Amino acid sequence: MSFDRRPLSDPRDLRALSHPLRLRLLELLDDGPLTATEAAATLNTTPANCSFHLRLLARHGFVTEAPRGAGRQRPWQLAEEGMSIVGRSMDDEGRRAVRALMTILDERHRQRVLQWRRTRTEFPEAWQEAGGETFMITHLTAQELTELNAALREVLLPYVDRPRARRAPGSVPIDIYLATIPRRRPDGRHRPGEEQ
Numbered sequence: 001m002s003f004d005r006r007p008l009s010d011p012r013d014l015r016a017l018s019h020p021l022r023l024r025l026l027e028l029l030d031d032g033p034l035t036a037t038e039a040a041a042t043l044n045t046t047p048a049n050c051s052f053h054l055r056l057l058a059r060h061g062f063v064t065e066a067p068r069g070a071g072r073q074r075p076w077q078l079a080e081e082g083m084s085i086v087g088r089s090m091d092d093e094g095r096r097a098v099r100a101l102m103t104i105l106d107e108r109h110r111q112r113v114l115q116w117r118r119t120r121t122e123f124p125e126a127w128q129e130a131g132g133e134t135f136m137i138t139h140l141t142a143q144e145l146t147e148l149n150a151a152l153r154e155v156l157l158p159y160v161d162r163p164r165a166r167r168a169p170g171s172v173p174i175d176i177y178l179a180t181i182p183r184r185r186p187d188g189r190h191r192p193g194e195e196q
Contacts, residue, residue, distance in 0.1 A: 006061075006083040009090060014097035016060040018104055021045065022053050026062065026078065030173060032164070033066035033075040082160075109177050142186075149180055 008014055017023065021043065028039055036051035043050065054076050057063045066075040085098055113133070120128055140148065156176065 006080045007086040008083050009086040009094060011090075011093045011097035013060045013062075014085070014094070014101050016056060016062070018097065018100040019053065020104055020108065021049070022057055023104060023108060025050065025053055025057065027173070029063060029076060029078045030164075033077040035073050035075050037073075039076075109175060112175055113177075137183075145180060145182075152178065152180075 008017075017026075024043055025039055028034055028042060035047075036054055037047040039050040039054070040047040051074075054063055058065070058076070061079055063076045064079045066077040068074070085101075090098065116131065120131065123131070160176070
């Protein structure tokens with residue numbers, strides 16, 4: 001998902017995304033249009049189940065019908081190639097919807113990292129070397145963190161904000177998961193349940 005595409009703030013739209021199968025459908029459609037039957041074969045579920053979730057995603061503007069296929073085939077495509085969550089002015093309902101979505105996204109990311117670790121040696125050597133994980137801790141002020149995030153976006157945008165038609169041959173979806181979050185409050189106090 002990209003930085004500056006469709007802004008999401010409506011809790012109903014966020015809840016529509018907060019389902020593991022719907023997120024997987026969006027991931028599949030990132031490679032191009034698919035029918036519910038094609039998606040079901042990849043996701044090990046039924047075409048009726050995929051069709052239900054695709055129609056729900058369409059009601060919220062995340063997918064649209066692609067040009068008609070042959071016969072009863074009904075291909076779907078992404079409506080847009082990116083979205084961002086706009087959370088500054090959300091009410092409590094919106095914040096709950098964001099937390100639900102982020103919980104599912106975090107679990108999806110965790111599963112992909114574990115799968116990469118299990119299967120890395122099955123990839124061609126170039127991909128084994130290219131893939132990686134980085135963990136760092138630094139000490140920054142709020143202003144420095146803001147500057148760091150802006151610099152990271154500047155570096156990533158040329159790679160992230162490419163429409164499907166401009167992707168290089170042989171490219172595959174790459175997860176970029178970056179969290180720049182304070183480990184404690186600036187006054188040094190911890191809230192209940194926080195890491196010490």
